[in-house]
Each structure stands twice: as C-alpha cells, then as structure tokens.
Amino acid sequence: MTGIRRLAQHLDISIGTVSRALNGRPDVNEETRRRVLQAATELGYVPNQSGRSLRQGTTNIIGFMMQTGTEITGQGDTFFMSVFDGIQTVFARHRLDLVALLCSSSEDPDDYLKRVVARGFADGLILSATQRHDPRFEFLAKRKIPFVTLGRSLTDVGQPWLDLDFEGMAQISIDRLVARGHRRIAVTRPHDDVNLGHLFVDQSARALAGHGLALDPELIFSSLPNEAGGYQVARQLLAMTDRPTAILLVNETIAIGFYRGLSEAGVKPGRDIAIIGRQSPQSHFLSPSLTGFTLSRRDLGIALAEALLATMPAFSHLYPDADPRKVWSEDLIEGESDAHTLPA
Incomplete structure (x- = not known):
C-alpha cells in the first residue's frame, strides 16, 4: 500500500498538491488532479484515515x-x-x-x-x-x-x-380505476406516522373527490411493510361484507402477501379485484402480472x-x-x- 508521501515522490509534486487533489479542492489544475487520481489507483494509495481525520476534524x-x-x-x-x-x-x-x-x-x-x-x-x-x-x-x-x-x-x-411521487401515483391510479368503472376503491398506508402515508391517502381522497367520489374510511388499510402485512390486508378486505372492487398498494413490499391472501380465498387479481401497486424485483414473479410503478x-x-x-x-x-x-x-x-x- 502506498502513502501520500510515496505518491508525491512518484509524481514529483508536493505533498500539499497531492493532498488537495485527492480531497477535491478547487485550487488544483484539472490535469494535475487527473494525474494524481490515476497514480493513486495504479499504486494502490490508501490514506491514513486516523491521521487525516485528526488534521481535518472530519471522519469522511x-x-x-x-x-x-x-x-x-x-x-x-x-x-x-x-x-x-x-x-x-x-x-x-x-x-x-x-x-x-x-x-x-x-x-x-x-x-x-x-x-x-x-x-x-x-x-x-x-x-x-x-x-x-x-x-x-x-x-x-x-x-x-x-x-x-x-x-x-x-x-x-x-x-x-x-x-417519491406518492401524490402522482395516487392521482394516476385513481383516474385509471375510475375510468374502468370502479367507485369503491381501497388504499393502503404504513401502520405508523411516516409522512408518505399521509401524502398518499390525502391525494387519493382528493383524486376521488375530483370524480365526485369519497374515500370511505373503512377502505383505508394500515399494514406493516412486509409480506405478512400484505397478507393481513387481504384477510381484512375479504372479511368485509361490501368489498372494494379495486385497491392501491402504496408499498412495494406487501404485494406478494396480498396476492397470497387472495389466492387462498380463490379471489384472482385482475378478474375479481383490480390492483395497482409498486414494482419490486420479486413482483415480477407474480401472476397475473402486477400493474405498478417503478423507478x-x-x-x-x-x-x-x-x-x-x-x-x-x-x-x-x-x-x-x-x-x-x-x-x-x-x-x-x-x-x-x-x-x-x-x-x-
């Protein structure tokens, strides 16, 4: 491993210039900076972190x-x-x-x-x-x-x-579902006071109001952000006498559990209930395929x-x-x- 002194000797420039180049300081010529960074990579330069932190008053x-x-x-x-x-x-x-x-x-x-x-x-x-x-x-x-x-x-x-654009997700989803005839639409939110839940539910309510509809408080489901949380939402939804015809899943982690809960009751996504969620690497294995947002x-x-x-x-x-x-x-x-x- 090479230290800053050896690096300066190799380049035949001062230790101070090497240090400023490595730390991204603006008072270093770009060509010099390029040479320093290239040599640092080639020689395996490793900074003395403890000494550097003491000098700079930083931990990096x-x-x-x-x-x-x-x-x-x-x-x-x-x-x-x-x-x-x-x-x-x-x-x-x-x-x-x-x-x-x-x-x-x-x-x-x-x-x-x-x-x-x-x-x-x-x-x-x-x-x-x-x-x-x-x-x-x-x-x-x-x-x-x-x-x-x-x-x-x-x-x-x-x-x-x-x-993330939780308001945009709510608006696009509500517009899409209402255009397909849905009026009784459920939404999910995290179980705690994390702000994204407020953003998503509030915009869902506004989007429904824009179509002359109201968000039924009974159709706001809180859940843990995992598969078990999605499964529990499915069980709660299925137990309702007047079930929603569509649901928005705000968190990408709950879709698998939600699908599982529906499957056990013989309820099929896309046929018996419309679902819009958020994509994850795991959601690609769901059948039928999930309509969802990605980034x-x-x-x-x-x-x-x-x-x-x-x-x-x-x-x-x-x-x-x-x-x-x-x-x-x-x-x-x-x-x-x-x-x-x-x-x-």
Whole structure:
C-alpha cells in the first residue's frame, strides 16, 4: 500500500498538491488532479484515515439512518441496497464511506440519533422514514450537521430532500380505476406516522373527490411493510361484507402477501379485484402480472448523495447543479392485475 508521501515522490509534486487533489479542492489544475487520481489507483494509495481525520476534524463517513422495524423487513432491504449502490458511487469519488445506522424498533429514533451525533461518528447524515412531524430535523439543524432526507415532513428547516411521487401515483391510479368503472376503491398506508402515508391517502381522497367520489374510511388499510402485512390486508378486505372492487398498494413490499391472501380465498387479481401497486424485483414473479410503478433506485441514491454533498463546504463547488428538493417521478408498468373492469 502506498502513502501520500510515496505518491508525491512518484509524481514529483508536493505533498500539499497531492493532498488537495485527492480531497477535491478547487485550487488544483484539472490535469494535475487527473494525474494524481490515476497514480493513486495504479499504486494502490490508501490514506491514513486516523491521521487525516485528526488534521481535518472530519471522519469522511456519511451515515444513513434507518429504522429496522419499518424499513428493512421483507423486501425493503432490496430497495435500500440499490439506493446504497447509487450513493456510494458518488461518495467513492471523494473517498467517503457510507455506513448504515440501524435504529432498533424498540428504541426511540430521536434518542438514537442524539447518541450518534454525540459520538461525532459522521460528517453528514441521510435520514429516511421521515415522520409527519420529525424532531430529528431541528436537532441536526441546531448543531449545523449537514443532512438530506429521503422523504418529506411538515417539519422544515430548509434541508434538502428527495421523495417519491406518492401524490402522482395516487392521482394516476385513481383516474385509471375510475375510468374502468370502479367507485369503491381501497388504499393502503404504513401502520405508523411516516409522512408518505399521509401524502398518499390525502391525494387519493382528493383524486376521488375530483370524480365526485369519497374515500370511505373503512377502505383505508394500515399494514406493516412486509409480506405478512400484505397478507393481513387481504384477510381484512375479504372479511368485509361490501368489498372494494379495486385497491392501491402504496408499498412495494406487501404485494406478494396480498396476492397470497387472495389466492387462498380463490379471489384472482385482475378478474375479481383490480390492483395497482409498486414494482419490486420479486413482483415480477407474480401472476397475473402486477400493474405498478417503478423507478431507478440507483439513480435516486446518486441524487441523494449529490444533494447532501452540495450542502457541505468541502464539496459544494463540485455540485452546483444538484437539485436540493425534488419529487422523484415513477413510471407505470402496465400488467394484468387491474384488468377488472366494471360495466358502465
């Protein structure tokens, strides 16, 4: 392994110039930067992380805070692995490391975050599972710790955020189902106070109202974000005397369990009930095929990383065009699960 002194000797330039080039500083000629990075790769340069952190007062670590009880159960880990890949693609350019910070479902997320911050573990943070009112935002803002959120909140301290287009999904789905004759449409939402559930249900209600319809409170099903949660929703729906003719599944993790619950009762998606959900790698194996929304999770991760670095003084000049706030649109993939059409 090669250190910075050996790298400087090999290139016959000063240690200071090599250091600035490796750290992405703007006062380095682009050709020199290219030579330094190329030589670092060829010679296997590995920075002395402990010494570097002491000198700079940084850790070169970015933490991604997740809640194990709600986000990485079932297929959720598939979603985040792709997001992580996109994030680390950006961080690798700057020799930054991404670390997942897993908050147990039995611990208060605010207390967990305070403990992480007190240890000075990371230079910046990415928060997920954003709540309707999220005190974590104000805590980090007061301590001037750079952070970006995957998800919106009514709490707003001016931080950058990216979120999926849950409102767009609700509007497109309701319009599509109403056009096929459906009037009694159910929706799902996460079981906790995560903000995406509010966004999705509220827009579903507005979309139905635009067609002169109302969202029946009995047709709002809360569930855990996993296969078991989807199965439970199916059981609850089947037990109803006046069943809905269509349903929207807000979370990609519940479709498999929902299909299983319907199958056990002899109810077939697309024939007996219309279903629109969100695509996952596993949903491609469902039969009949799921009509659902999809996105590039890796690209979402890249955008998250760039939005965060744009707020950090050491990197902001490298990302002047990073979008600080964006609703990430998804594409609808048509399947057979919403083929059930009611007579006019």
